[in-house]
Amino acid sequence: MNERRALGLGLSAVLLWSTVATAFKLTLAEFSPIQMLTIASMVSALALLVICTLQGKLPLVISTFLANPWYYLLLGLINPLAYYLILFKAYALLPASQAQAINYSWAITLTLMAAVFLGQTIRKQDWIACALSYFGVVVIATQGDVLGMQFESPLGVGLALLSTLLWAGYWILNTKNQADPVVGVLLGFVIAIPFAIALSVYEGAPWQHISPQGWTAVTYVGLFEMGITFVLWLSALKNTRNTARISNLIFASPFISLILLSTIIGEAIHPTTLIGLVLIIAGLVVQQVKRRSKPLATEKA
Numbered sequence: 001m002n003e004r005r006a007l008g009l010g011l012s013a014v015l016l017w018s019t020v021a022t023a024f025k026l027t028l029a030e031f032s033p034i035q036m037l038t039i040a041s042m043v044s045a046l047a048l049l050v051i052c053t054l055q056g057k058l059p060l061v062i063s064t065f066l067a068n069p070w071y072y073l074l075l076g077l078i079n080p081l082a083y084y085l086i087l088f089k090a091y092a093l094l095p096a097s098q099a100q101a102i103n104y105s106w107a108i109t110l111t112l113m114a115a116v117f118l119g120q121t122i123r124k125q126d127w128i129a130c131a132l133s134y135f136g137v138v139v140i141a142t143q144g145d146v147l148g149m150q151f152e153s154p155l156g157v158g159l160a161l162l163s164t165l166l167w168a169g170y171w172i173l174n175t176k177n178q179a180d181p182v183v184g185v186l187l188g189f190v191i192a193i194p195f196a197i198a199l200s201v202y203e204g205a206p207w208q209h210i211s212p213q214g215w216t217a218v219t220y221v222g223l224f225e226m227g228i229t230f231v232l233w234l235s236a237l238k239n240t241r242n243t244a245r246i247s248n249l250i251f252a253s254p255f256i257s258l259i260l261l262s263t264i265i266g267e268a269i270h271p272t273t274l275i276g277l278v279l280i281i282a283g284l285v286v287q288q289v290k291r292r293s294k295p296l297a298t299e300k301a
Contacts, residue, residue, distance in 0.1 A: 006240035013232040014249045018256035020225040021100040022264050023217055024091045030214035032205045033088035036221065038196040041080055043222025045189035048182060051231055057183055064179045065187055071173075075184070076191025079170040080226060085199075087163040093156030096261050097269050101140050101277045102160040103167075104254055107284055108133040110168035117172050129287035136279030137161070144272035182231055189226070244288075251281055 027036050052058050065072050091099045108130050114120040138146055141157040151157050177184060223229075240246050254277055261267040 002239050003242070006236045006238075006246055009232050009236035009239065010246040010249045013229050013236060014253050015256070016224045016229045016232070017250075018253045019260055020221060021091075021096040021257045022260045023221050023225070024088065024099075025096045025261070025265055025267070027214065027217040027221055028088065028092050030210045031218055032203060033085055033092055034196065034199045034203050035205055035207070036088050036218055037080065037084050038193070038200045039215075039218045040084070040222035040226055041189050041193050041196055043219050044080075044226035045186060045193060047223055047227040048186040048189065048231075051228070052182060052186060055182070057180055060180055060183045061186060061190075064183050067179075071177075072184075072187045073191055075170065075173060076188040077195070078166055078173070079188055081192040081195055083163055083166040083170065084226070085196075086159050086166065090156050090159035090163060093153045094160065095267055095270075095273075096265075097258055097267060097273045098140050099156065099160050100254060100257055101273055101280060102137050102157065103163055104277070105133045105137055105161075105280050105283075106164035106167045107287065108280075109164040110171060111287065113165070113168045113172055118175065125286050125289050129283040131283070132286065133280045133283030136276040136283065138276075139279060140273050140276035142272075143270050144275070181234055185230060248288075251284070254281070 027040075031039070049058075052061065087099075087103060090103070093099075094102075111120075111122065111126050112130065115122045135146075137157075138149075141151050142149055143152065174184070236246050237243055258269050258274065258277070262269050
């Protein structure tokens with residue numbers, strides 16, 4: 001175990017995840033959600049293929065898929081295909097600060113879905129965490145008009161919440177997956193790419209207007225939201241004896257992200273977004289009380 005290395009890897013992952021909301025908005029200025037998903041998935045698959053090659057895991061890719069092809073097909077259709085397509089559409093409809101904060105409630109969604117599908121017990125503090133986090137979502141979505149329940153974009157809010165269901169469902173399906181996690185994620189992208197290309201062709205959105213800055217932005221998303229950062233996070237957890245300390249780094253990500261959104265693309269951060277995000281984070285902290293010593297390796301912003 002190398003605690004300094006683990007901390008460095010964990011911080012690197014958190015800082016990179018903190019930039020993706022800004023990168024999403026910059027990319028969506030030129031790409032449609034399905035175009036963005038198609039190119040980012042290709043970039044991510046290529047990056048993970050290189051990583052698997054360097055780690056000597058390339059021979060595992062085909063054997064892992066053939067061991068359970070329908071299972072990996074289902075996983076790939078959920079994530080990245082459906083999850084990111086819906087998440088990108090939510091970002092297209094909402095301010096990035098709102099979409100990111102609502103999506104961050106996925107860990108609470110996971111607790112509820114684990115109780116339904118895995119038979120896990122929901123503790124008292126889990127219910128408190130749910131109440132805090134989903135109240136935070138309502139505060140963000142209504143911009144503080146909780147009693148009026150007026151949403152700027154009901155569809156955008158609905159899609160952001162749906163993305164949390166898909167992400168949580170994906171990791172519930174992964175609970176019994178014994179395959180190498182990097183190989184499993186690579187397979188998801190390889191499976192999703194043909195479907196993404198087909199949807200992109202069906203949509204018929206033009207490509208010729210996209211600028212070099214747009215191509216740079218979508219490449220960044222593919223590398224640092226979908227690909228390399230996941231490997232950094234897994235490596236951080238593998239190199240530490242104190243997984244709780246590394247996992248808690250993720251709580252800084254959404255606040256750093258708000259700063260970047262404000263400074264880089266000039267997005268106005270509504271005060272209620274910050275209040276709602278604090279409520280969501282408070283719920284996640286409450287949820288961690290006396291939680292198992294080794295948290296899920298899937299935590300993300």
